[in-house]
Amino acid sequence: AQSVAQPEDQVNVAEGNPLTVKCTYSVSGNPYLFWYVQYPNRGLQFLLKYITGDNLVKGSYGFEAEFNKSQTSFHLKKPSALVSDSALYFCAVSGSNDYKLSFGAGTTVTVRA
Amino acid sequence: DAMVIQNPRYQVTQFGKPVTLSCSQTLNHNVMYWYQQKSSQAPKLLFHYYDKDFNNEADTPDNFQSRRPNTSFCFLDIRSPGLGDAAMYLCATSRGEGQGRQPQHFGDGTRLSIL
Numbered sequence: 001a002q003s004v005a006q007p008e009d010q011v012n013v014a015e016g017n018p019l020t021v022k023c024t025y026s027v028s029g030n031p032y033l034f035w036y037v038q039y040p041n042r043g044l045q046f047l048l049k050y051i052t053g054d055n056l057v058k059g060s061y062g063f064e065a066e067f068n069k070s071q072t073s074f075h076l077k078k079p080s081a082l083v084s085d086s087a088l089y090f091c092a093v094s095g096s097n098d099y100k101l102s103f104g105a106g107t108t109v110t111v112r113a
Numbered sequence: 114d115a116m117v118i119q120n121p122r123y124q125v126t127q128f129g130k131p132v133t134l135s136c137s138q139t140l141n142h143n144v145m146y147w148y149q150q151k152s153s154q155a156p157k158l159l160f161h162y163y164d165k166d167f168n169n170e171a172d173t174p175d176n177f178q179s180r181r182p183n184t185s186f187c188f189l190d191i192r193s194p195g196l197g198d199a200a201m202y203l204c205a206t207s208r209g210e211g212q213g214r215q216p217q218h219f220g221d222g223t224r225l226s227i228l
Contacts, residue, residue, distance in 0.1 A: 032213045043117075043203055043219035044156070051214050088153055094213030099144055099163070101217060103155035 002027040004093050006104035014112055019081040021107045023074045023091030031093050033074040034101065035065055038088040050074060061085070081111045116140070119204050119220035126194055127228050134189040134223045136204030143209030145187045146217065147179060150201040162187065163209055191225075199227045 003026045013019050025031055032051055036044040048059025055067045065076045074091060088108050092101040117138045126132040136145065144163050148156035160169045162181045176198070178190040191198055201224050205217040 034216060036219075041221075041224070043119075043221045044205075044217075046216040046218065049214075049216055090155060096213055098213050099161060099207065100158060100213075105155055106153060108153070 002031075002093050002095050002098075002102045004091050004102055004104040006089075006091055006107045008107050009105070010108045010110065012110045012112065013081050015083050016080050019076075019078040019085065019109065019111070021076040021089050021091075021109060023076065023104060024072050025074060025091075025093045026072065027093050027095055029096050031074075032096070033065075033067065034092045034094075035059065035063070035074075035076050036090045036092065038090065038106075040087075044090060047076070081109075083111050083113050085109060086111045117204055117206055117218055117220035119202075119223050121223060122221065123224050123226070125226045125228060128196065129193045132191050132194055132225065134191075134202050134204075134225070136187045136189075136220055137185050138204075138206045138218075139185070140206055140218060141184060142206035142218070143184075144207045144215075145181060146205040146207075147177075147187070147189050148203040148205065150203055150222070156203055159189070194225070194227050196227050199225055201225075 005024045034049045035047040038044045048057050050057050050067045058064045063078050088106050090106050091104040120135050146161040147159045150156045159173045181187045201222045203222045204220045207215040207217045
């Protein structure tokens with residue numbers, strides 16, 4: 001079985017400060033890891049994914065994520081947060097033989113001006 | 114722009130009155146998914162299609178059915194909605210090749226209210 005944990009329900013940062021949203025995963029075999037963002041009354045938007053290769057993955061809107069196999073983590077980062085980054089963020093994992101995504105519980109990010 | 118479109122965005126129905134939600138895609142993706150999302154929780158997968166092959170999740174209530182008449186369209190039918198079925202329903206698509214490697218592309222959802 002595959003699963004994802006997002007240990008923080010909420011993350012609050014000031015605009016211009018670095019933003020980190022944490023994610024750890026559990027999966028048999030090689031993990032395929034994803035980050036999605038959801039704005040109010042909208043669907044989920046794909047930000048980035050890790051399949052294989054470089055541990056640092058760059059995605060949309062200036063976000064990046066670092067895959068750490070030894071710590072089974074895939075934390076989302078942004079060097080300088082914007083107020084418009086305030087949203088709900090989901091980490092998700094799928095296995096190599098499955099279409100299905102297992103989502104974390106989500107982390108609400110609030111960036112204050 | 115290629116996208117996943119859900120109609121309507123907001124749907125109100127009465128307790129026990131059948132309702133159908135629709136999803137269309139211009140991405141020509143093989144796989145289509147239906148999720149239920151409540152109160153900013155993680156989306157819960159109800160079922161998915163790979164082309165015409167239907168895959169139901171074990172804990173999806175029998176009250177929920179789906180149809181995929183062609184590649185572009187997929188429908189979610191709720192035969193007798195209960196108050197607990199009030200939620201956001203999200204449709205998503207992905208390419209079939211590579212299985213779990215492909216990101217899913219989501220529509221903006223239909224928010225269903227039950228009176």
